[in-house]
Amino acid sequence: MTLPLSVLDVVPVFEGGSATQALSDTVAFAPKAEELGYLRYWVAEHHNTTSLATSAPAVLAGRLAAATTTLRVGSGGVLLPNHAPLVVAEQFGTLEALYPGRVDLGLGRAPGTDPRTARALRRSPEGAADFAGEIGELRGYFAPADRSTGIVAVPAADARPDLWVLGSSPGSGALAGSLGLPYAYAHQINPRDTAAALAAYRNAFRPSADLDRPRTLIAALVSVAPTDDEALTTASSYLLGKVLMRTSPHFDVFPAAARAAAHRWSPAEREFVRGIVEPQLIGGVETVASKLERLIGETGADELMALTVVPSQDDRLRSFRLLAEAARIVVSAPL
Numbered sequence: 233m234t235l236p237l238s239v240l241d242v243v244p245v246f247e248g249g250s251a252t253q254a255l256s257d258t259v260a261f262a263p264k265a266e267e268l269g270y271l272r273y274w275v276a277e278h279h280n281t282t283s284l285a286t287s288a289p290a291v292l293a294g295r296l297a298a299a300t301t302t303l304r305v306g307s308g309g310v311l312l313p314n315h316a317p318l319v320v321a322e323q324f325g326t327l328e329a330l331y332p333g334r335v336d337l338g339l340g341r342a343p344g345t346d347p348r349t350a351r352a353l354r355r356s357p358e359g360a361a362d363f364a365g366e367i368g369e370l371r372g373y374f375a376p377a378d379r380s381t382g383i384v385a386v387p388a389a390d391a392r393p394d395l396w397v398l399g400s401s402p403g404s405g406a407l408a409g410s411l412g413l414p415y416a417y418a419h420q421i422n423p424r425d426t427a428a429a430l431a432a433y434r435n436a437f438r439p440s441a442d443l444d445r446p447r448t449l450i451a452a453l454v455s456v457a458p459t460d461d462e463a464l465t466t467a468s469s470y471l472l473g474k475v476l477m478r479t480s481p482h483f484d485v486f487p488a489a490a491r492a493a494a495h496r497w498s499p500a501e502r503e504f505v506r507g508i509v510e511p512q513l514i515g516g517v518e519t520v521a522s523k524l525e526r527l528i529g530e531t532g533a534d535e536l537m538a539l540t541v542v543p544s545q546d547d548r549l550r551s552f553r554l555l556a557e558a559a560r561i562v563v564s565a566p567l
Contacts, residue, residue: 235528235559238272238537239265239552240308240420240451243285243292246469246543247488251285255292257545262296264549266303268556272336273300274308274537279345279353283473283485290323297331306336308416308451308537309398311344312366314353318385321373325388335393338416339367341404364407371395395442401425405433412440414447419527420539423511426450430531449535450527453512455542456554460515466551467514468492470541471505478504489543513538513555521558528562 241261245254262273275292278284286292289307296305305327310320320337328335341363343350373385374392397408400418402425408415415433419426430448437446455467472495473486487495497505513520513527524536536559540551 235524235563236271236535237269237552237556237559238274238304238449238535239270240274240276240537240539241286242276242278242539242541244470244541245283245285245485247485247491249485251282254285258292259295259299261545261548262300262303262305265552266300268552270303270552270556271535272304272306272537274306274336274338276308277311277314277340277344279314279343280349281345283483290320290327293335294327294330297327297334302334304334304336304394305331306393306396307338309338309340309396311340311342312363312370313341314343314350317366317370318373318383321370321385321388324393325374325385325391328393329387329391332391336396337393338396338398339370340398364411367395367397367411367413399429402429402432405429405431406436409433409436409446410438412438412443414443414449416449416451416537417533419450420453420512423452426527427530430533434532448531448533449537450531450533451537451539452527453508453514454520454538454540454551454555455514456517456520456551456558457547458516458554460519463515463519463551464509465493466542466544466547467509468495469543471508473541474508475501475504486541486543513558517554517558517561520555521561524558525562 241258243254243258245251265273273296275289276286277289278286289310293305324335324337374388396414396416398416399405400422405415417426417429434446455463457463457466469486469489469492472492476483513523538555540548542548
């Protein structure tokens, strides 16, 4: 048994930093993930969000590919209704032509922003309603034999990335299965429906030219440290940020580690944070190994993708190294 590990990066911006610094940190971190043996490195798409510097996943994925040699790179994901499918095919076809066999195109249906910004992006309400149709159009541009539209996406016709459907509900799982595409589930967003969504995916799966059997990954919030308390402390900037998103009228960036350490948590805040932490992979190595074993056992996921949002690059690297250690404990456990 093996459990591939991958990275999901939202390029977080912390107090005292900037979006430019966050992007620089991401580019510097990708080769380190590659050295640790991580399989893929995906970047998200967000707009008009000053705490997340991920507005252009195709551009950033190209830079990450240039900074690495074997790591798969891609989008987690491109929010397809924000874009013309032809443009997405051209962008990711170009990436695949430049970095053959290393590009993933994860597709989501959410706007990733507020309604006003969505309109500025020329988001199509019809596209959101017909996500399956938009995926079908996109797939058509990667099929060299299909000339029904009279449009060829160069170089997509001969440079095809791996397509994934992203989601956080059983409905998205069923859609991915019916399309015969691999499925990436956002456990960090909706942990309650993880097992149900993956079951819906497998039940609906129909083999396609892309995939002959179900293939899944789970993205989870991860913070691993030598002890449970230290892991929680390391994650506290992100957790306080989640609190401030709900309570502050002007949330701009994630709080610095010193601010998080000095924060006096109210009982309501502690309860809110506990609800985030418990289903995610936050703790010491043994704790995370136990949680990971249970999560994989309940869902049957083929791969884990880790989202680690911490201010310190050293803490982040340590977390990914210790996660790999926890995964080795899981895969070596007797049946």
